[in-house]
Amino acid sequence: MADKMTELGAQVTQALKDSEQYHALATAFNEMKADADTYKLFKDFQNIQLDLQQKQMAGQELTDAEMKHAREVADQVGKIDAIKNLMEAERGVNSMLNQLNKTITQPIQDIYEG
Template identity: 30%
Template sequence: MAVNVHDAAYALEKAIRQSDEYTQLQQMYNVVNADPAAKNMFDNFRQIQMNLQQKQMMGQDISEEEVQQAQSTVALVQQNEKIAGLMQAEQRMSQAIGELNQIIMKPLEDLYGKL
């Protein structure tokens, strides 16, 4: 009997949405978005992050100035209690997704061996 992996994936999506990690992330995201100053600071931080990631993916050099700007922005946002809470919730969610990914990839690792 064949198993429909898409059905399992949708069930996993539903479980993620109901998880403590996701619920806490959603709450912290709402807290940041309800505070215009925090939201603006967080949006600016995310834009800087995305710009640097895009440059990396395109193989472009990142200047020392851009690195320093990113570091100072990280330091600034971490001083905001609301954003720091959101970033911690993001980290917990990311860790949970990483653990799920390891479980999902296990059959391929068993088949091919660890790389």
């Protein structure tokens, strides 16, 4: 059974890589990354988000200064078309993955509803 699941996983991986959404994401990422300043801002934004999430998960209070800095960077990110395009492409991939998850877990849901 494990071999069958591994094979199925490989098929799903290939289907993802072949999808329009995946190609749109890869293109948007490469276009964003081509501008060094935009890429640096994007990485800074990711690091800020990760840091804030880790603090929240650890039960630490976020300071006003941290929140203000996060909002400022988010505002900068929101003004850059390349990053906006990347985020739109991410939404497309997430939508596809959510649909896949729903399809895969439907039999389990049917058990609990039946």
